[in-house]
């Protein structure tokens with residue numbers, strides 16, 4: 029099965045985006061994938077804001093990208109685009125850090141007016157970094173994600189949509205066998 033890096037670009041300590049990602053991570057693990065979570069907000073601010081490419085935390089994050097077969101990129105929509113925090117990390121990675129990788133872009137937002145932010149803002153950045161295959165992404169409204177607590181962090185309708193894009197990502201990584209096993 030595949031090695032997957034699951035990156036949350038939210039700066040919030042009570043992030044809905046991160047909760048949504050952890051929900052997706054659980055499904056990917058049940059399908060047999062090895063999932064490593066990475067919260068950009070846990071990286072040193074001085075390294076991110078000071079463009080410290082050589083900081084050990086940045087080189088370690090770079091290595092996590094290098095080791096991954098697949099990458100889940102999750103971001104809140106801020107000002108009609110992805111978060112500045114996410115971009116601060118992407119800017120410190122090698123230009124082609126996503127070469128050969130399959131990528132699942134996910135976003136959360138407060139308004140359907142920005143449902144296309146993944147496609148007009150994030151997808152071009154991921155392409156420029158050499159992603160081999162960017163599968164269909166998904167935008168989830170924040171009102172469909174519980175702030176904290178509860179058995180499921182997302183509403184049933186949101187969960188179903190996420191299952192579909194997650195399974196397409198898993199299939200693209202060659203996870204169909206594991207997916208069928210998980211379903212059975």
Ligand SMILES: Cc1cc2nc3c(=O)[nH]c(=O)nc-3n(C[C@H](O)[C@H](O)[C@H](O)COP(=O)(O)O)c2cc1C
Pocket residue numbers: 038039040042043044045046103104105106107108109136137138139140141142169170
């Ligand atoms: C500074 C800021 C800017 C935002 N801008 C937008 C926006 O332009 N479009 C939108 O749909 N939602 C916007 N939102 C709402 C967030 O995208 C939404 O609540 C998201 O789920 C928050 O995720 P988080 O808890 O992981 O930070 C904004 C929220 C904040 C705090």
